[in-house]
Amino acid sequence: MRKVLRDMLSLYLTGALLLLGNAAAGIVDHNVIVHRGDRMNLLDLAQSLNLTVFVEAMEKTHLDNTIDHEGPYTLFSPLNIAFENIPDYTKEYSLGDLMKLHVARGDYLEKELKDEQLIRSLLSKRDVRINIYKKKSGKLITANGQKLNETDFDAHNGVLHIIDGVMNSIYAREGTALKEVSSGALPYYSFNTLSRAVKSSDVVTSLLDGSGPLTLFAPSDKAFSRLPDSVNDYLLKNKTALEYVLKYHAISGRTWFTIGLEDNMNLQTAATIPLTVSIKQDGVKVGDAKVVLPDFCVANGVVHIIDNVLLPPGFPQF
Numbered sequence: 152m153r154k155v156l157r158d159m160l161s162l163y164l165t166g167a168l169l170l171l172g173n174a175a176a177g178i179v180d181h182n183v184i185v186h187r188g189d190r191m192n193l194l195d196l197a198q199s200l201n202l203t204v205f206v207e208a209m210e211k212t213h214l215d216n217t218i219d220h221e222g223p224y225t226l227f228s229p230l231n232i233a234f235e236n237i238p239d240y241t242k243e244y245s246l247g248d249l250m251k252l253h254v255a256r257g258d259y260l261e262k263e264l265k266d267e268q269l270i271r272s273l274l275s276k277r278d279v280r281i282n283i284y285k286k287k288s289g290k291l292i293t294a295n296g297q298k299l300n301e302t303d304f305d306a307h308n309g310v311l312h313i314i315d316g317v318m319n320s321i322y323a324r325e326g327t328a329l330k331e332v333s334s335g336a337l338p339y340y341s342f343n344t345l346s347r348a349v350k351s352s353d354v355v356t357s358l359l360d361g362s363g364p365l366t367l368f369a370p371s372d373k374a375f376s377r378l379p380d381s382v383n384d385y386l387l388k389n390k391t392a393l394e395y396v397l398k399y400h401a402i403s404g405r406t407w408f409t410i411g412l413e414d415n416m417n418l419q420t421a422a423t424i425p426l427t428v429s430i431k432q433d434g435v436k437v438g439d440a441k442v443v444l445p446d447f448c449v450a451n452g453v454v455h456i457i458d459n460v461l462l463p464p465g466f467p468q469f
């Protein structure tokens with residue numbers, strides 16, 4: 152009952168402001184009111200852009216009310232088709248959390264977006280990470296790894312950008328690359344060997360647990376089990392060699408979502424030697440490892456799961 156009254160009141164007020172604005176136009180400077188009143192609210196705008204699945208999800212999770220009463224917000228609204236291509240593991244997150252991640256606090260037009268910018272989302276302590284990649288095909292802007300399709304739709308309570316895909320992963324609060332990998336947060340694969348190895352080195356621990364940004368190619372336990380025993384033994388005995396190998400899996404200073412990568416490009420690893428990317432019909436490879444699950448957002452960057460341990464060139468052969 153109260154809510155209905157409040158809604159009626161706010162409707163009445165909006166109407167009154169509009170009338171006031173229109174009546175006063177040309178007499179007093181009420182431009183702001185007239186202008187704001189002219190524009191739709193974010194969800195009506197999304198509806199008018201045919202982003203109907205997104206709108207339904209926002210309504211189902213009652214976020215429509217939240218964003219109508221506060222603001223401004225930046226909505227990253229996936230195309231309808233994007234909801235048909237959600238990875239299975241993403242369906243395990245709560246829809247409410249997932250949708251909150253698509254709502255950023257503040258008004259961010261395309262021209263205000265910067266590479267590696269972090270914008271607070273409605274999901275507590277989780278950000279929307281912006282990346283700008285200069286590709287051969289042109290400039291590409293991403294939000295949590297999802298491509299911005301069309302931008303800068305203006306509403307009275309914020310701005311809306313259309314994205315190509317649904318943001319596919321949610322990290323825990325303060326879920327750095329190291330924490331997400333070692334807590335079992337990533338689906339399908341386990342990382343006990345990697346976690347133990349990283350934690351045996353302060354240097355690598357602070358790299359993967361630091362503020363980032365970084366890209367980690369994370370070999371699963373299965374990947375480690377593919378190493379010959381002689382290599383495993385060597386890495387267990389020689390800490391310098393182990394650190395060197397681990398650093399070869401990390402790119403410090405940049406979040407490389409797979410959409411930003413190009414075939415044949417070299418990534419400068421924390422081991423200070425380059426790692427070559429290859430993009431073929433059957434997927435993405437770095438060095439000799441295949442990316443088996445890409446693009447897990449973490450608090451300090453992104454994690455890709457790989458099926459082989461990367462051994463730097465010149466690493467002792469056995």
Ligand SMILES: *[C@@H]1O[C@H](CO)[C@@H](O)[C@H](O)[C@H]1NC(C)=O
Nearest residue numbers: 200201202203204230231232
């Ligand atoms: C809106 O989306 C629906 C479902 O995705 C589609 O069938 C329809 O053609 C779209 N309409 C417009 C005007 O784009």
Ligand SMILES: *[C@@H]1O[C@H](CO)[C@@H](O)[C@H](O)[C@H]1NC(C)=O
Nearest residue numbers: 230232298299300301313315
């Ligand atoms: C946006 O997505 C639609 C549908 O996939 C596509 O046809 C269009 O080219 C995209 N526009 C941009 C600017 O990426």
Ligand SMILES: *[C@@H]1O[C@H](CO)[C@@H](O)[C@H](O)[C@H]1NC(C)=O
Nearest residue numbers: 389390391392393395466467
């Ligand atoms: C340990 O590994 C480093 C780096 O690969 C190498 O330079 C060094 O010779 C190795 N030490 C021993 C005792 O094998």
